[in-house]
Amino acid sequence: MAAITGLAFTVVAGSVSAAPTSLKASSSAPAASIAATTCVAQIQKGSKLVDVYENYYKYAYKKIKGTKKYRKVIVKARRKLKTSCTRQCVRTKTKKEKRYHYKTVTVKGKKKKVRTGKAFYVTVRQPVYKTVKKTVTVKKGNKLVKTKKKVRVYVFEKCKISNSSSAGTPVKVTLLANSVANLDFGAFQRVAPITGTLTGFIPGGYKLNQDNQISLTRGNLLLGQTNVFIDDDCHGGQVSAAIRTGTPTNVNLDPTRQSISTVQTSGTVTATAYTKIQLPLELRNDDDGCDQPYITTGYTEFTQTFFLKGKIVKGLGLAKLNLVSAPDPLDVQACLSPGSPTSPCNNTALVIPLPIIVSTNLMVNVAIG
Structure with a gap:
C-alpha cells in the first residue's frame, strides 16, 4: 500500500x-x-405540448404613402416565449366548466342561437399565473421605454x-x-x-x-x-x-x-x-x-x-x-x-x-x- x-x-x-x-x-x-x-x-394542450407565444412592442419602418420615404413607427409583434430549460412547461390545473348545447333558429326572419337541453360539464386545463414586479418595455407616445411594473406571468415547472x-x-x-x-x-x-x-x-x-x-x-x-x-x-x-x-x-x-x-x-x-x-x-x-x-x-x-x-x-x-x-x-x-x-x-x-x-x-x- x-x-x-x-x-x-x-x-x-x-x-x-x-x-x-x-x-x-x-x-x-x-x-x-x-x-x-x-x-x-411549452404548455399542454390535450395530449400534446405546444409552444407558448407572447406579444411585445418593437420599432419598424413604414413607407409613407405616395413617397419613397419611410417613417419610424411602433408595432405590436408576436414571438415565442423563452424560459429556463429546467422548468420549461407552464403549470396547469384542471377545472370543470358549465357548457350548453345550442341550436340556430329563425325568429321574425332573424337567425339566433338558443340553448337546448340541460347544462353539462367539461374538464378544461388552465394555466397557473402569479404576479411579479419586473422591468418591461411599454409604449409611451412615440417611444418605447423600460419601466418596472406588476405583471401577471406564467408559473413554470419541469415537463411531466x-x-x-x-x-x-x-x-x-x-x-x-x-x-x-x-x-x-x-x-x-x-x-x-x-x-x-x-x-x-x-x-x-x-x-x-x-x-x-x-x-x-x-x-x-x-x-x-x-x-x-x-x-x-x-x-x-x-x-x-x-x-x-x-x-x-x-x-x-x-x-x-x-x-x-x-x-x-x-x-x-x-x-x-x-x-x-x-x-x-x-x-x-x-x-x-x-x-x-x-x-x-x-x-x-x-x-x-x-x-x-x-x-x-x-x-x-x-x-x-x-x-x-x-x-x-x-x-x-x-x-x-x-x-x-x-x-x-x-x-x-x-x-x-x-x-x-x-x-x-x-x-x-x-x-x-
Whole structure:
C-alpha cells in the first residue's frame, strides 16, 4: 500500500504543479451555452405540448404613402416565449366548466342561437399565473421605454411527459467512431475514446422548418481506458502506464438537471449536457508490479457541464454530426485506495484533487422518430 500511494502521490503532484495557469481561472463557455440553457416555453394542450407565444412592442419602418420615404413607427409583434430549460412547461390545473348545447333558429326572419337541453360539464386545463414586479418595455407616445411594473406571468415547472409519451417525438443520439475527450494535464496531453448512446424526446413532437429542442433524459457514455501517467521504469526502459483510467469509467446524464439540445433551422446544433462522471483508476505497484495485474480502485464521482456546438453538413444531415466543446477546467477527484471499480472509493483520505482541462470532439448520429 505504501508503495502504491507513494508512487501515485509523487506522479500526480508533479503533474499538478506543472498544470497551465488557465486552470486557475474560470474558462468562458462558448456561445452555445447561452442558446442551449434557454428553451421555448411549452404548455399542454390535450395530449400534446405546444409552444407558448407572447406579444411585445418593437420599432419598424413604414413607407409613407405616395413617397419613397419611410417613417419610424411602433408595432405590436408576436414571438415565442423563452424560459429556463429546467422548468420549461407552464403549470396547469384542471377545472370543470358549465357548457350548453345550442341550436340556430329563425325568429321574425332573424337567425339566433338558443340553448337546448340541460347544462353539462367539461374538464378544461388552465394555466397557473402569479404576479411579479419586473422591468418591461411599454409604449409611451412615440417611444418605447423600460419601466418596472406588476405583471401577471406564467408559473413554470419541469415537463411531466416522458420520451414514451405521445406528446413527444423520441430521439436517439449514438456516438460514432473517433469520438474523443482531449485531456490536458499541463505537462502532457491524452486522448480518451468515448462510446455510448443517449435518448430523449422533442416536446410537442417534431416541427418541420422550425427550431426543434431535444430533451435528453437518459443514457450512458463510457470513457475508454486511457494511460494517464506513463514511464519507462519497467525492465530497463519498457514504456508502460503507472496510472491509467479504470473500467468502467461512466459518464452519465445528471438526473437532477435538464440537458437540452437545439437543432436550429439554420443548421446550427447546440447542446448543454449536465453529467456525472464515475472515475475508477488502475495502479501499477511501483517497479514490482511490472508483470503483475494492475490494482483497481473504487470510483470517485464528480459533475461537469459540457457546452457543445456543431453545424449540419449538407449531404450528411444528422446521420454524421460533429459536435465540439471548448477547453474547460475539470476538477477531477482521484481515488488511490484499492477497491472494486464499480463501488465508491472506500477511503476518502486517499482521494486527491487532479485539475485538468478537458474538451470534446464528438461524431454523433441523431435519429429522430
